[in-house]
Amino acid sequence: MRLLLLSNSTNHASGYLEHAIETVTGFLAGARLTFVPYALANRDAYTAKVAGALEPHGVEVRGIHTAGDPVAAVAEAEAVFVGGGNTFRLLDTLQRLGLLDTLRRRAREGMPYMGASAGTNIAGPTIRTTNDMPIVEPTSFEALGLVPFQLNPHYLDADPDSTHRGETREQRLTEFLEENDVPVLGLREGTWLAVDDDAARIDGTAVSATAPGPAIVFSRAAGRREVSGDLSDLFTEARSGLGS
Template sequence: MELLLLSNSTAFGRKYLEHALEPISEALGGTKEVLFVPFALADHDGYTSEAAEALAPLGVKVRGAHTGNSVDLVKDAEAIFIGGGNSFRLLKALHAQGLVPVIRDRIRGGVPYMGSSAGTNMACPTLRTTNDMPIVQPTTFDALSLVPFQINPHYVERSPDSTHMGETRSKRLEEFLEENDVPVVAMREGTWLRRSADRLALGGSEAGGVLFRRGSSPVQLRRNADLSDLLEVPARFDL
C-alpha cells in the first residue's frame, strides 16, 4: 500500500496543502488525476474546488466523488484523497454509499491513498480516536483498516501555565487504552505518516508526535521515526 496520512491540511500562514506538496507529489507517484472524497464537509463542490486548486501546481487534476456514482468513481480512480472535516459525518457517508469495502480493496490493491485529519482517521481500524463531535451517528465506527493501529491527528498538550481543568488529549487517549489494546500514534500539527509497502515513517514538522501504548508511558516520536513495527502489532478492541 501507498499511504500519506496528514495530521492537518492547512498549516499556519500557508494555503491549503501548501506545507505538504512535496510528500504529496512523492506519494502520488506521477498520478495525473485524484478522486477527492469531500463528504466530511457540507459544501462538496466548494471543498473539491479547494483541493483542485491546491493540487494544480503538481499537474494533478481533481474529480469529486460526489459528481457521479461514487462506487464506480472509486473503482476507476488512479488515486484517492479523503479530506478533513467532521469524521462522524464522513464515516456515515462512506458507509451509506457502500464505499468502505470498495476503497479498502482499491488501496490494498496498490492505488495511492491520501488522507488529511478526518481522512487520516479513516485509515485506522475504527473512528474511536477522533477529536470530533458526533454530529451524526454512523451505522458503525469501523473504518478502512489501512493500518492496524490508531491515529490521533492535531495532537496538542496542555500548556504548563494553563488553568483549564478539563480532560487533556493525553488523558482521553489513556482512557481509550483502558478499554482497547491498540497503539495510538498522536500526530502534532505539520506532521504526516508515510507508508510504502511494509515501511512506515513519521515525516514533516520537527514537532513529531507521541506513541501511546497500553500499560506503557507515552513515547515522544521525532521526525523521521521508523514506525514499521506498528504494521505488525495486533489490535484488540473492547477488552
Template sequence: MRLLLLSNSTAPGHGYLEHAREEIADFLDGTRRLAFVPYAGADHDGYTAQVTRALAPLGVEVTGVHTGSRPAEVVADADAVFVGGGNSFRLLSALHHHGLVDAIRARVGAGAGYMGSSAGTNMACPTLRTTNDMPIVQPPTFDALHLVPFQINPHYLDPAPDSSHMGETRAQRIAEFHQENDVAVLGLREGTWLRATDDGLTLGGIEAGAVLFERGREPVEHRPGADLTRLLRTPAVFDSADR
C-alpha cells in the same frame, strides 16, 4: 499499500496543503486521476474545487466522488484517493452510506495511493474512536477503513502546564481509550504526517514530531524520520462490544 496520512491540511502562514507540498508531490508522482472524497464537509463542490486548485500544479485530474451517481465507481477508476478533513462522524457515515469503505479498501489493495488529512487520516485506522470531533451524526458503526492496524490522533495537542482548563487533556483521553482497548495510538502534532508502504512506516513533517501511546507503557516521543514500521505488524485488540 501506499499511504500518506497528514495530521492537518492547513498550517499557519501557508495555503491549503502548502506545508506538505513536496511530500504530496512525491507521493502523487505518476498519478493522473485522483478521486476526492469531500464528505467530511458540508459544501462538497466548494471543497472539491479547493483541492483541484491545490493539486493543479501537479497535473492531477481531481474528481469529486459526489459528482457521480455511483461514488464507488469514481474510486475504482482512480489512481489515488484523497479523503479530506472535517467532521469524522459525518465522513464515516457517508463512507458507509455510499459503499465507499469496501471500494476504497479494494482500490488501495490493488495499488492506488491513499492520502488523508485530519478526518481522512482517522479513516485509515480500524475505528474512529480516537477522533477529536463531536458526533454531529451517528454512523452505523465506528469501523473505519482499517488500512493500518493502529490508531491515530490527528491535531495532537500537548498538555498546557499553565492552563486553567479543567477538562481532559488529549493524553488523558487516550489513556481512557486504553482502559478499554489494547491498540497503539499515535498522536500526530500539527505539521506532521505518516508515509506508509507494505514494507515500512515513516514519520515526516516538522521537528515537533509525534508521540506514541501504548497500553501499560509510558508515552514515547518520535521525531521526523523515525521508523515506525513495527506498528504495522502489531495486532489491535478492541472492546468486543462494538467489534
C-alpha cells in the same frame, strides 16, 4: 499499500497543503486524483479548494460527489484523497454509499491513498480516537483498517500554563486505552505518516516550537513514547499485542 496520512491540511499562516506540497505531489506522481469531500457539507467548494492547491502542480482533481456511481469511481480511481472535516459525517456517508469495502480493497491493492485529518482518522481500525463531535450517528465506528493501530491527527500537547481544567488530549487517549487494547499514534500539526506496505515513516515538522517531536505513541504496556523517523515496528507491535 501506499498511504500518505497527514495530520492536518493547513498550517497556521500557510496555504492549503502548502506545508506538505512536495511530499503530496511526489506521492501522487501525476495520477488523476479522486477527491472525497464528504467530511464537509459544501462539497463543491471543498473540491474547488483542493483543485486550486493541486492543479497548478499538474494534478487533475475530480470530486467523487459528481460521479453518477461513486463505487465505480473508486474502483477506477488512479489515486484517492479523503479530506478532513467531521469524521462522523465522513464515515456515515461512506457507509451509506457503500464505499468502505471498495476503498479498502483498492488501497490494499496499492492504489495511492492520501488522507488529511478525518481522512487520516478513517485509515485506522476505528474512528474511536477522533477529536470530532458526533454530529451524525454512523452504523458503526469501524473504519478502513489500513493500519493496525489507531490514529489521532491534530495531537495537541497540554499547555502547562493553561488554567483550563478539562481533560487533555493525553488523558482522553489514556481513557481510550482503558477500554481498548490497541496502540494509538498521535500526529502533531505539520506532520504525516507515510506507509509503503509495512514500512512506515513519520515526516514533516511539528508546528509547535515546544513540541518534543513530530509524533507520540500511546500503548497499555509501554505508556507514552515520542517517536520520529522509521515507525515500521508499530505495525508489528499492534499486530502482536505487544501494545497490550
